[in-house]
Amino acid sequence: MGFDFELILAIAFLITGVFWVYDRIVFAPKRKRLLAGMDQAAQKALSKAAKERLADTPTLVLEVKSYFVIIAVIFGLRSFVVEPFQIPSGSMLPTLQIGDFILVNKFDYGLRLPVTNTTLIPTSEPKRGDVVVFKYPLDPSLNYIKRLVGLPGDKIRYRNKVLTVNGQQVSKAFLAALPISLNPNEEPVTLFKENLGGVEHDIYNSNRNTPHEGDWVVPEGHYFVMGDNRDNSADSRFWGFVPEANMKGRAFYVWLHWDDFFSIPSFKNNGLIE
Template identity: 40%
Template sequence: MNFPLIMLVLLIITGGIALLDRLVLKRRRMPESPEPWWVEYPKSFFPVILIVFLLRSFLVEPFKIPSGSMIPTLLVGDFILVNKYTYGIRLPVANVKIIPMNEPRRGEVMVFRYPENPSMDYIKRIIGVPGDIVTYHDKQLSINDVPLRMEPDGEYTYIESGLNYVYSRRFRESLDAHGYNVLTNPDAPAMHLAGVRPFPHRDHCSYSDSGFTCKVPEGNYFTMGDNRDSSSDSRYWGFVPESNIVGKAFMIWWNFNDLGRIGLSIK
């Protein structure tokens, strides 16, 4: 469901009726005559819809985490806030950048439109920016031939959909100015080659059973989930075009299952 488009249509309808009433209909009504319901309701809803539309389009937008691909940073059921202007001001619905601001940086958690289906929003961590060479072999990540520092941080277990109990090893990974936790499953292979699909700039990548190497093309970004062995990300469906960017995730504002997560910043 394209919620921004629905909001825009409602805004146009309610605003149009409010304007029509002010310029035409109000003058034709008798002074003591009440407004018809089809005028009163849209006029009442228009300011609310306008405020929500502006907030979601240019400031912050809420999202819900539906999967475990970003565990342990984000859990299933987390409600997060996304900064819509960090990476530039964009036109609503069209998502065309009109005011450039900051460029996405390695290590940041980004929401974007899924390249294979732009009606879906995905959230992953930015691993590579344009021009970077991203290498992942035997579950060791390197950027431009420099291995990222990974410090063991104990074990992590969680229940996957279908009540599957998953055991993982947790590591503290450092990428530029960002430090965050990632999970690897010792029983899972580094790559599922059968899951790699054709995608734009596929020739920028080479794959093997032990991992891959990709050079990020201009105007694109390489993303991965923190739950490395349970994430559908750029390894499998390709790069994220700049035009697909929605914004930067910065805070968890609600979780019905764990109120202690409310207010946590997203590192």
């Protein structure tokens, strides 16, 4: 979840917008005057495309500016309301499956400028237990998704597959031991129900040694994130904290599942994300 589609969309919005404004200033008044000089019958006889070509409006201008409205709508929705993503890896198993298409609420953590992600209007703060999408700190062109475990100032410990937040062990209840055939990681795992700050969700623990144990103190303006697939996730235990400025939004809904191009899309995983 790597090219920066948000940047590409912003560039397309600016280019088509410039052509749209250019047409409105230079050619639209000429077309209006020419149409005003025609009788009603002649105006009705002209198709919409023919009217657009009046005043010798260049074909390039007509073509490019015609995309402006649709790109503006898509750009506005993706930037300020909701943005779709596809899950590319198993780091959030069992909560999110590889191939799930999800929706991310872009307004939960503040109204932000596209591309720069600068907050214009603050709304609410990220909460412990949220499933968050953010710009990967080591390469902001990439989007990552993890569960928010640590807030600014929190003390996090992860040892022997036990998660502790501010000295309190995060409770998890055994659900099932799963064989290799039921796990995309191709190893046996144990399924638990974890309660993280009142947010209940399923997690996996493998039967091998816990990778990268340690203690961390979350700096101000940063967050500590982990994958629900605890022993198969590259997260804050490996590459550090997520700056607040990198936060993009809260993942809240799975709307489609599509394994690969040659498979049939399905709605088997549809529902709210816990």
